[in-house]
Amino acid sequence: MDLSQAIECASAFVFPGFLTDDASLSAERAKNEEALGVLRAAWADAPAGREPFSYDLVLSLADRNRDVCDRFGIEKLRDVSPSSLSRGLSNAELIHAVAVLQHRSDAQVAAISGPDARDLNIAWVDAPVSGMVVGIDIETTDRDPARGYIINVGLEFMTIGPKAKPHDPFAGYFGLPQMYAEKGVPLADIHKIQWSDLEGRRPFREDKQVQEALLAAMSAYPFMAHNAAFEDSWFMLHIDGYAEARKAGRVVPIDSRDICRRVDPETRTLPHEMRPASLESWARRRGTLKAGESERHLGLDDVELMLATVQAEFAARNML
Incomplete structure (x- = not known):
């Protein structure tokens, strides 16, 4: 075509x-x-x-x-590879994330990491990190943003530093087409969101006020998410004005999963089946998720867990 x-x-x-x-x-x-x-x-x-x-x-x-x-029938597409979901942020975007939190130029970071970001782990610990970020997590009904819906959003701000604490939380639920009252909410086995949580709520694509507020927050501060390419892909097809702001450089994604892979040395020694870079595994190692507890897979809960774990990792590596 x-x-x-x-x-x-x-x-x-x-x-x-x-x-x-x-x-x-x-x-x-x-x-x-x-x-x-x-x-x-x-x-x-x-x-x-x-x-x-x-x-x-x-x-x-x-x-x-x-x-x-x-x-x-979205359930028939479970084995169809997502066509609108990015596999990850580019090397340039990963380098820019370090530069933003270290308050220096991309060129300075790239001089350490290399343009291919091969040594980005060294760049991350080369200078202190600081500044306000907005943590974001979404729950959806599908992996592909061109096929499913955003049904839950969690957001919280944090100024990275030695005594950082998240503040000003937001959590919202958003509706689905009526057919899902009988079919059930897709992926409920993961996020546990039921029709009763969504009944009568406005769909995310129709809630222009929430879209504007989210875009304003992400345009004011870098947004951090665990596997930020997922949120980025969804926002590209669900938030009016996001693509334009992203292209103009007003929106800066920071991937906490990539931070984990680069900074935490245990991710390179633990077996793959333990999913060492998953938020749940990482949080257990940093002590922000206690033994016997599990990741909630709800927007605000996961944002708070991510921000606490990032803060603990930065402190453990003397990056603050």
């Missing part, structure tokens, strides 16, 4: 309700997601202010695709 075909696909007047058989719905989803990939790449590669179309076209196509996936 070329760019003109992708724009045509996104601009077409399609009513998913008229697609009644699985073959038609599956073909529509595949076409939508291919178009999304082409459109997002073209928009990202274009110089700022000279994009060939408004990013709203991408958001509207993603919204339409979720409706198609609902009608097809």
Whole structure:
């Protein structure tokens, strides 16, 4: 699919309700997601202010695709690889995160880490870290942001330093299409969120006030998340104005999972099956999650656990 075909696909007047058989719905989803990939790449590669179309076209196509996936049955897509989910932040973004928390230039950090971030572990401990961050965690109904919904958001601020404590917490739940009252909330086995938690609540994509507040917070301070590429991918298709702010450099993601992998030496010695860089495993090693306790997989609970664990790691490595 070329760019003109992708724009045509996104601009077409399609009513998913008229697609009644699985073959038609599956073909529509595949076409939508291919178009999304082409459109997002073209928009990202274009110089700022000279994009060939408004990013709203991408958001509207993603919204339409979720409706198609609902009608097809999202449970049938569990084995279909996510097409809109980034595997990780780029080396340049990982380097920039260090530079922001150390209050120096990307070039200074890259001189230590190398442009490929190979020695970013050395750069992290080369200078003290400080400054305000906003910790964020979301719970969703799918891995792919073009197929599922954000149903829970947790947010909290923290000024990194020797006596840092999180403050000003926010937790919100967001609704789903009515069909899930009978089908059940997808991925409830992970996040434990039930229909009763969401009934009557406004869907995240319709809650413009919450979107604006989240974007304002992330534009004011770097946002930290455990596997930040996940939140970043979802926000690209769920928050109005996020893609534009991200492209302009006003939004800076910091990946606490990458911090764990780079800074905690135990991640290189523990066996893979222990998932040493997972938040739960890391928190147990740093003493922020007690024996017998488990990660909650709820937005605000996980934000508080992440921030406490990051703080403990920074203190253990004399980085504050």
